[in-house]
Amino acid sequence: MARIVFKFGGTSVSDVAHVRRVATRVVKAFRAGDEAAVVVSAMAGTTDQLDHWTREIGGMMDAREYDTVVAAGEQITAGLMALALQSEGLMARSWLGWQLPIETDDAHARARIRHIHAAEIEDRLARREIPVLAGFQGIASTGRITTLGRGGSDTSAVAIAAALNADRCDIYTDVEGVFTADPRIVPSARRIERIAYEEMVELASLGARVLETRAVEMAMRNGVSVQVRSSFHDTPGTLLVDEDEIMEQDVVTGVTYSRDEAKLTLTGVHDKPGVSASIFGPLAAEGVNVDMIVQSGSHGGERINYTFTVVERDMERAVRAIEDARNEIGFDSIVADANVAKVSIVGLGMRTRPGVAQTMFATLAERGINLQVISTSELKISVLIDETATEEAVRALHAAYGLDSA
Numbered sequence: 081m082a083r084i085v086f087k088f089g090g091t092s093v094s095d096v097a098h099v100r101r102v103a104t105r106v107v108k109a110f111r112a113g114d115e116a117a118v119v120v121s122a123m124a125g126t127t128d129q130l131d132h133w134t135r136e137i138g139g140m141m142d143a144r145e146y147d148t149v150v151a152a153g154e155q156i157t158a159g160l161m162a163l164a165l166q167s168e169g170l171m172a173r174s175w176l177g178w179q180l181p182i183e184t185d186d187a188h189a190r191a192r193i194r195h196i197h198a199a200e201i202e203d204r205l206a207r208r209e210i211p212v213l214a215g216f217q218g219i220a221s222t223g224r225i226t227t228l229g230r231g232g233s234d235t236s237a238v239a240i241a242a243a244l245n246a247d248r249c250d251i252y253t254d255v256e257g258v259f260t261a262d263p264r265i266v267p268s269a270r271r272i273e274r275i276a277y278e279e280m281v282e283l284a285s286l287g288a289r290v291l292e293t294r295a296v297e298m299a300m301r302n303g304v305s306v307q308v309r310s311s312f313h314d315t316p317g318t319l320l321v322d323e324d325e326i327m328e329q330d331v332v333t334g335v336t337y338s339r340d341e342a343k344l345t346l347t348g349v350h351d352k353p354g355v356s357a358s359i360f361g362p363l364a365a366e367g368v369n370v371d372m373i374v375q376s377g378s379h380g381g382e383r384i385n386y387t388f389t390v391v392e393r394d395m396e397r398a399v400r401a402i403e404d405a406r407n408e409i410g411f412d413s414i415v416a417d418a419n420v421a422k423v424s425i426v427g428l429g430m431r432t433r434p435g436v437a438q439t440m441f442a443t444l445a446e447r448g449i450n451l452q453v454i455s456t457s458e459l460k461i462s463v464l465i466d467e468t469a470t471e472e473a474v475r476a477l478h479a480a481y482g483l484d485s486a
């Protein structure tokens with residue numbers, strides 16, 4: 081007998097027929113003697129719609145009310161899932177974040193889970209009931225509903241698996257697992273059987289949205305055994321494992337991309353000690369996260385240029401923060417460009433094999449793709465390129481590192 085947390089994403093519960101269909105997976109495991117707890121997302125598109133309405137109504141964007149609205153989608157699917165399980169003759173009950181409760185901090189729209197009170201759930205499991213939990217939501221110390229940030233129901237599922245000391249957390253989605261690249265843009269991508277937590281953290285944070293970054297970090301910290309599987313096909317999925325459980329490491333495990341990038345170029349900056357702090361200090365104060373940074377053009381001269389990237393939605397705010405600090409920084413111009421994408425290769429095997437970067441640069445050069453910024457770490461190399469070349473670059477790199485399926 082195993083204790084399993086089943087998490088179903090938006091496309092897996094996109095309408096009543098889908099809810100019924102995926103519920104049969106839970107029924108099967110339960111009838112085989114397993115203990116099951118279910119975590120659901122909102123129906124595909126619902127959270128987007130709710131989010132859109134909060135913008136449409138205008139006025140002050142009050143994060144507390146934003147959360148009140150966007151948390152609503154999961155309430156519907158939790159109830160429907162409980163009804164679907166009941167109609168199969170099982171005892172099932174839905175639970176919203178505030179009912180357990182799932183305590184979070186007060187950072188509305190991007191709250192972090194502080195503590196899950198799992199006693200009630202434990203009790204229900206012991207009575208052979210199936211608890212169905214609304215993902216993505218919790219309750220702040222103020223008593224108000226919070227949400228964890230878009231894609232956050234993966235984090236809900238892993239946190240619940242950790243709190244219940246579950247044997248497995250199975251994330252059911254619309255692909256058969258984690259692939260060597262997004263299968264939607266690289267048809268020759270292959271499913272990865274086992275991937276190290278560390279690699280998955282990198283892939284997720286560099287754009288592969290199949291798992292949320294925070295969920296992977298939490299699974300790694302708490303030793304939660306996570307599996308990504310298809311809701312629609314009975315195929316093996318991808319297992320997240322410790323690095324030493326992978327026998328033979330490929331050089332590159334996956335290629336990923338993010339279009340959610342913007343590039344800022346600051347020209348004619350006075351080259352003096354402390355100038356970097358004068359640029360990035362105001363950005364930090366505004367809560368703008370800076371990712372890639374290059375500084376160029378000082379051949380003993382007095383003027384230099386800075387190029388750096390931020391997520392696209394922070395672009396305007398970043399430009400304003402820099403303009404406001406113009407006197408302290410001292411520069412000629414600032415230019416913002418949202419037509420860029422970050423393409424990355426990830427793999428633990430890169431640590432021990434030289435020449436990995438060269439293959440990346442040569443492959444892109446052959447196609448006339450210009451590299452605007454480069455950044456590297458032990459596990460990844462990222463390049464910033466023109467957004468229109470994104471898919472071509474991802475496919476070319478996928479082939480160049482021998483990842484294409486035969």
Ligand code: ADP
Binds near residue numbers: 089255261
């Ligand atoms: P869910 O609604 O189930 O949470 P998501 O849309 O959040 O599903 O994540 C699944 C999607 O992630 C897939 O449909 C796929 O297009 C995308 N994706 C991006 N990169 C990868 C990858 N490397 N492997 C698998 N899927 C990926």
Ligand code: ASP
Binds near residue numbers: 121122230231233
């Ligand atoms: N429904 C939420 C969203 O669309 C949470 C999730 O699906 O993970 O972001």
Ligand code: MG
Binds near residue numbers: 234290291292
């Ligand atoms: Mg998701």
